[in-house]
Amino acid sequence: MLNNFQTTIANEIRFKGKGIHTGLEANVILKPSESNTGIVFVRSDLSNSKKKNRIEAIAPNVSSTYFCTELSNSDGVSVLTVEHLMAALAGARIDNIEVCIDGAEVPIMDGSSIKFIELIDKTGIVNLDKQSKFIKILKPIEIVKDESVARFMPSDKSIIEAEINFEHKEIGRQNIAFEFTPKVFRDQIASARTFGFLSQAEKLNSVGYGLGVNLSNTIVLTEKNIMNYEGLNSKDEFVKHKALDICGDLMLSGYNIIGKYQSVRGGHCLNHKALTSLFKEKDSWKIVDGIDNFFDMETEKLISNTKV
Structure with missing residues (x-):
């Protein structure tokens, strides 16, 4: 999709798998999002916690680069190994999406980004109302x-x-x-x-x-x-x-x-x-x-x- 407009996914995407570092399974739901909201990770397993469970996927929130890229918010809530999913979103030109995850690590899948790309291809991408930047x-x-x-x-x-x-x-x-x-x-x-x-x-x-x-x-x-x-x-x-x-x-x-x-x-x-x-x-x-x-x-x- 090559145009001037910001994008998101057409429908929710669900997948699950184990983290390469924690070895723990997590369930993930990718949700469509509005213009200018960017990419946001939401720790759904911490929805009842007093801590903030939303983590913006931006450089200032990088808390570790030891064998993977880890993001954390101001309350110390984190999600690690975000890079392969982020690469897929960049490669698909998706500007806005909410990544709801019930664990601390994005599933590794097969170790690449291709599974994420295939899931995005299956659900489709839609234009939003604001220009891309x-x-x-x-x-x-x-x-x-x-x-x-x-x-x-x-x-x-x-x-x-x-x-x-x-x-x-x-x-x-x-x-x-x-x-x-x-x-x-x-x-x-x-x-x-x-x-x-x-x-x-x-x-x-x-x-x-x-x-x-x-x-x-x-x-x-x-x-x-x-x-x-x-x-x-x-x-x-x-x-x-x-x-x-x-x-x-x-x-x-x-x-x-x-x-x-x-x-x-x-x-x-x-x-x-x-x-x-x-x-x-x-x-x-x-x-x-x-x-x-x-x-x-x-x-x-x-x-x-x-x-x-």
Whole structure:
């Protein structure tokens, strides 16, 4: 759906599943929402609590980026692992939605965003009565931490470039660049699954993370091989998943972004720091109204193996 208007889903969407970190099951209802309400998580299991149970999906509410993106409100009520659902909402160009969840973690599903995209496709998307708005990048913003770099650059399109480099022979150095459009996200990025290393499992479990990991929701790597019998969806599935995470993390800006985002050896922490730095530099961006034909279906493409 490529137009000037804000959107929401046509009908409620229901799903359930276990969290990859807590290992606990949660029921989720995605509800249509009005213009200018944005994306809001509602902890329905805390509806009778004295604490606020609504959490706006915006960058200032990011409370942790340790192995996932976690959001919290002023009362300390939180929801974690929001990035894959946020990526799907960004990829589907959904501006307003209420995410009612009766637990502390968004279900991991198959470890990617494709299940969310399929559910959205099934129910449909509707236009609302207000114009969509975008953040347009005006000046470069760069964050450097050790060998990791995150950078916003001006561009007339929404471009994401990512590079990763792991010593593991199944990964190595991978890079990707693409115009972030609904078609490219759905066809090339959404099915890229999360991945992890078996050697880190004990450490993660000891601090309460990774308790829901299995071969149905995670690509698991031993020292030499991939444990999943079905293998990879594509050779560059690893960097594609990093790009998926970027799409979700940047959606916490509250807008779709017109500009280029470059990530080298990045992750949730660096994505959040880059977004926070961008907002601090107020002359580096501006809010613009929806633009007719901003996304040209004929030019939607994925460019792999492009150096960042």
